[in-house]
Amino acid sequence: MGMMRGDEYRDSLRRLKPEIYYLAEKIASVADHPAFMPHVNAAALTYDMARAPEFEELLTTTSHLDGKKINFFTHIHHSTHDLIRKVKALRALGQHTASCFARCVGHDAMNAIFSITYDIDQKNGTDYHPRFINLLREVQAKDLFLSGAMTDAKGDRRLSPSQQPDPDQYVHVVEKKKDGIVVRGAKTHITGAVNAHGHLVMPTTAMKEADTDFAVCFYVPVDAPGVIHVFGRQTNDDRKCSGCLIDQGNAEFGIVGGEALLVFEDVFVPWEHVFMCGEHDFAFELVERFATAHRQNYGGCKAGLSDVLIGAIYGLNETQGTAGAAHIKDKIVEMVHLAETLYCCSIACSCQGYQLPAGNFIADPLLANVTKLNVTRNVYEIARLAQDMAGGMLATLPSEADWRDSVVGKYVDKYLKTSAEVPAETRMRLLRLIEGMTCGTALVESMHGAGSPQAQKIMIMRRANLEHKKRLARNLAKIGE
Amino acid sequence: MALKYCGSCNPLINLSQIGHDLLTAIEKEDDLVFVSPESTDINTLVILCGCARACGNLIETRARAKRSIVVAGETIDMTPVAEINISGTLTEKLRKVK
Incomplete structure (x- = not known):
């Protein structure tokens, strides 16, 4: 065993038999189905780049468990250097995929569960942490890709988990057995769920004593009985199955990570894979640690994606002869400024990271949430500027099929040409890439991935230290002297 | 000689092409033989870094070889060199020390 290559990862998926549905079809092999292949390709790059000398320093490290060389996505962070390196690795992968490669979610879940199991054991004398270490050894040895599944269906948002008329709206324990537990419920929009080897499942919110059955954290293999995946649609996803490669924009890696509704229909989980079962008082801390780790990421990967988008729009303007215009230069600079601001945020929250009792490191929670909240704004503005400079052709470009057509193809080609030395195909390819990156699902992912803006604002409010700010103001205003 | 990359997170120069x-x-x-950067018998280690931050220029990395040459963006050992001339300048330096 050891670090896998991309082709070995694809073969490993073919050996699994997960229950996956897409457009009412049961999928035989995600590694070989056109709707899933871009997402598989993006994840495969996390394996291949780790083996490339150019990226080895970013994407490999040494296991703190056995000293062996491992893929960075199976690593537990043991310094702020590790946290910074994660951000840099995500930027590099973003630059080379212009998409989501999905592996960071499970990585962040591993780091959160590593620490929370230690804390639970310290308080309650349980043995969750050694159980998790055993799973971690397997993940590192086999170079597994795990998804991180947090968001429940939630049902009526006014009600807590235990108050829901349908308890399945939150994943919960329905039976405790001698050898394990049985769980039911669902997790929504789970990135990489269909092309992972297994799922790390965590609670989604703070819990009270009445919610004890819902305070559950566990691991299940992707093809465990009762685990059902319903793959979500994405903008223009039918182009993936049309055979028109140019129209897809980014045919190799697609857009975003490929999300699924993940259903647990009375799934048995052996005790060795249970990492929280009823410890409701630790649920919120687990949520916050996972959210912090994941929100830390977004200035890394989104800066990488923005690098590609900036390159695409600048290249498009060169093909159109407008790259030298003052307003174009100004907008390009604005895009760079916005992207690098996001990167600054991710680097900053990593530098300000600190050690947890379990020994691993976490980014600064306040700054990590600020990072992600900025992503919900800056990425939209970056996309708006790209659409501004791309022109209306972004939305009206004829299809690849028409460009290749024997009757109308010559017209499409003629009227898409700009300067004599640039083929129309170049302009088409750049426009489609920009379309994929700025129209539809890709933007929504920036808004809601790793939690919606309000979730970040709640965390920011909790960490804002307003009393200290008030004291500063009162002192300088000489109030109460 | 051996070649070690910084990690290539956001290089200002085309590291792969230069390498x-x-x-x-x-x-x-x-008279020049390329060996793995993990080798214990490296005469000269070329550390290719994409920017002035030079993440690959670590004491423990340099300690693997008798001497090292550090490329950091458009510099070689802190002397400015245009990207197009980096691989040629490195080759000249390696010839001199072999």
Whole structure:
């Protein structure tokens, strides 16, 4: 065993038999189905780049468990250097995929569960942490890709988990057995769920004593009985199955990570894979640690994606002869400024990271949430500027099929040409890439991935230290002297 | 000699191309042998870094070789060198120390 290559990862998926549905079809092999292949390709790059000398320093490290060389996505962070390196690795992968490669979610879940199991054991004398270490050894040895599944269906948002008329709206324990537990419920929009080897499942919110059955954290293999995946649609996803490669924009890696509704229909989980079962008082801390780790990421990967988008729009303007215009230069600079601001945020929250009792490191929670909240704004503005400079052709470009057509193809080609030395195909390819990156699902992912803006604002409010700010103001205003 | 990359997170120069050009040039040199950066017998280690931050320029990395040459963006050992001339300048330096 050891670090896998991309082709070995694809073969490993073919050996699994997960229950996956897409457009009412049961999928035989995600590694070989056109709707899933871009997402598989993006994840495969996390394996291949780790083996490339150019990226080895970013994407490999040494296991703190056995000293062996491992893929960075199976690593537990043991310094702020590790946290910074994660951000840099995500930027590099973003630059080379212009998409989501999905592996960071499970990585962040591993780091959160590593620490929370230690804390639970310290308080309650349980043995969750050694159980998790055993799973971690397997993940590192086999170079597994795990998804991180947090968001429940939630049902009526006014009600807590235990108050829901349908308890399945939150994943919960329905039976405790001698050898394990049985769980039911669902997790929504789970990135990489269909092309992972297994799922790390965590609670989604703070819990009270009445919610004890819902305070559950566990691991299940992707093809465990009762685990059902319903793959979500994405903008223009039918182009993936049309055979028109140019129209897809980014045919190799697609857009975003490929999300699924993940259903647990009375799934048995052996005790060795249970990492929280009823410890409701630790649920919120687990949520916050996972959210912090994941929100830390977004200035890394989104800066990488923005690098590609900036390159695409600048290249498009060169093909159109407008790259030298003052307003174009100004907008390009604005895009760079916005992207690098996001990167600054991710680097900053990593530098300000600190050690947890379990020994691993976490980014600064306040700054990590600020990072992600900025992503919900800056990425939209970056996309708006790209659409501004791309022109209306972004939305009206004829299809690849028409460009290749024997009757109308010559017209499409003629009227898409700009300067004599640039083929129309170049302009088409750049426009489609920009379309994929700025129209539809890709933007929504920036808004809601790793939690919606309000979730970040709640965390920011909790960490804002307003009393200290008030004291500063009162002192300088000489109030109460 | 051996070649070690910084990690290539956001390089200001085309590290892969420079590395490829350097290895191609080394293959034509009779007295220069390319070995793994993990080797314990490295005369000269070229550390290719994409920017001035030079993440690959670590004490423990340099300690693997008798001497090292550090590329950091458009510099070699802190002397400015245009990107197009980096692999050629590196080859010249390696010839002198072989």
